[in-house]
Amino acid sequence: MKDTSPAASQQTTTRSAKRQAAVSPALFRFREASVLIAFLVLCLFFWWRNPDVFLKPANLAVIMRFIATFGMLAMGEVLVIITRGIDLSVGSMTAFTGVVTAWLILKGIGGLLPPMGIIPTILIVLTIGVLVGIWHGLFVTKLGIPPFIITLGTWLIARGLAAYITRGYPQVFPSEHPFLVLGQGTVFSIPISFLILLAVGVIIHIILNHTALGYRIYAVGGNIDAARLSGVNVDRVRIFCYATSGFLAALTGIILASRLGQGTPTVGSAYELWGIAAAVIGGTSLMGGEGTVIGAILGAAIVGVMQNGMVLLNISSYLQDVILGAVLVVAVVYDTLRRRQSGR
């Protein structure tokens, strides 16, 4: 390098860089930290008000199953929202995939195929989820259809199909059916569904933070033109996000069917909104480019603990919705103000 700038200034830059680097990780985690603190405060509050019930393994299992459902959907939303999209189909998709799961295991395909094994069924249903996600992604990227609209279409279609297949009646598993372990079983009194959430969460966290794909997802969300001009295949990145959201919706549908012991066309109503709410409470920005798996799971945890706690406190279920809505607004306002403040 010909341009030898003063070595002294160079050194101070490097030195201050090191000092700052030590500080910045803490700052980086700040957003998740504040969500975590809010979560812990909520837990302490409900434990204080309900010392007998709240920490009982059975109650904790209820909470964890709840987090498993909404955390899973929230992770899908996080991916899609980072790329400035939205996926409204996931609630209906849980019903549709749940119905298909029960139907394949119990009946097979309309007389053509005999009832299928659990593993092949799960694989088929997960594939359906991925295909539906790719379908969304193709419409969004290749045709420029707003994600809100195309996923709203699936929101109706999936719900309608679920009801049509079952003629409105739930497909009930016999008790003790081995499939029910997935949603009802526990390992060391931790629900299996919660363990699945953690495993999937770790994988998506690694994808987002330790693979080129993850870096590209954030780049596409932050500035799609700059990403394209940097050689990022922006369409493929966005399709991946929708496909993952579809996959997670199908996984949630399977787990819900197992937990309820039936495939029901009415399950999962408005779950897409709870998923979005959990993502947003966990710090995902609807403007795109920001969001984490840890935030999504913590957001789901806050919603889960609040719902559970309010039930324990005998708060009217109507009032519960009012309180949760208020929490959502407060979280978003707080996050917006925080963002504005760090804008310097």
Place this chain on the structure above:
Amino acid sequence: MSESEVILRLEGISKAFPGVRALNNVSLELRAGEVLALVGENGAGKSTLVKILSGAYRKDSGRIFLRGQETEIENPYHAQQLGISVIYQEFNLTPNQTVAANIFIGREPLRRGLGQRLRIVDRRTMEREAQKYLDRLGARISPTALVRDLSVAEQQMVEIAKALAVNAQILIMDEPTSALGEDDVEMLFKVVRSLKEQGISVIFITHRLEEVFRIADRVVVLRDGLRVGDSPIDQITPDQIIHWMVGRELKDMFHKERAEIGAPLLEVRGLTRRGVVENVSFTLRRGEILGFAGLVGAGRTETVRMIFGADPKDAGEIYINGKRVDIRSPLDAIRAGIGLVPEDRGKQGLVLNLPVAENIGLPTLHQYIRARWFLLRSLLNKTAQAYVEKLNIRTPHLQQKVKFLSGGNQQKVVVARWLAAQPQVLIMDEPTRGIDVGAKAEVHALMSQLAQSGVGIIMISSELPEILGMSDRILVMCEGRVTAILEREEATQEIIMAYASGEEVARSVAEKPTD
């Protein structure tokens, strides 16, 4: 022409922005019924002047007299009340409403309805009145048509009608012909002439000298914020205007170091996108800096974006080292060894919310992958740190979000990204726009170094001194075509500007050599 009343007089108007004196002590007069052409290079201060007159900017000093009375223009609404209307290149129309609704936007005629209780828009009156204004312009547009269904020329007529409807006495048109075809230009000129007859004054901003002679009564030339020329149109020649526009001293601030010019590296043949770029061909050699000169809208950015695969092309072939390459996306271009530093670093270059390291590493992420999938942050940081030091990017640390860096350092981040990708061809679109002098010199030094290492560079610049200072050869474009490819030795600001204004102008200038 007869001396009519002076309707607008500016005295010593100045306006500064951080680091730039956009207008320096500019005075001018505008008479009733006069068409005044305001010309100058990009950045000469034309738009700043317009924005002061339209109330979008406040002047730092100087005085404005309207019909002899000193006036402060407070805001765009106030300007409108004073009878000053501006028609920008980007129209201010609501496409999904009717022509009439657009003409009367914010001032819709109302009538009482529902037993005098409600005030509702009187659509019939509005449409009738709108028709009157359209007739005054001789425009055959229905007041009930939707604006989105109109052509660009028709939308422009709606804008003019809107100005008439607020009783504009001074109409400022910012490059009104840039988006029009030849027939539409003739139609527009007819309208301007009829406005003139109705006593309305027009300030007409344009790049095209030929139009100045067709429509204007007088021409005022701005350069670097100064008024450098003012003349009635019948007492001036095109080459004198060009001389005014570019006649600045070539400041000796370009570290152009001679690089060995090698074999042909990039060949472009017949590159075309209909209506935008026509049949562009050129060759770029190793170690060469090829300057792309031309006025805004000449098709330079569109040309390089097609080469880079960012926009589709209708025709044309691209060869690298003699081998034909099929480039359909930026990814293809990057694989072929081409890099692009885009025009607008905020919108097209950087992910502002991501850290310096990620921004530098974006096109080269695959280089930091180990164990098949895992991107090693340490490898990315090592590369990023190397380029931060090499380019002297001032950032507290690699995790700093790019949005907190200064413009010059942001630009260096974009350049660093492409150095890391080690391209054979680097396209730089306005590489030093909006950055300070020091950073500018650093970018220029870097370009020289790259050229010396055998990289071929295409540099688009709207600053002629930069083009002349840095280029080995200069390609000049006008209205989507290449009008000249000049050797460094034969190029002057006047010659480039003549070719940038069109071949006819260039020919007429060549016949009568200046000085």
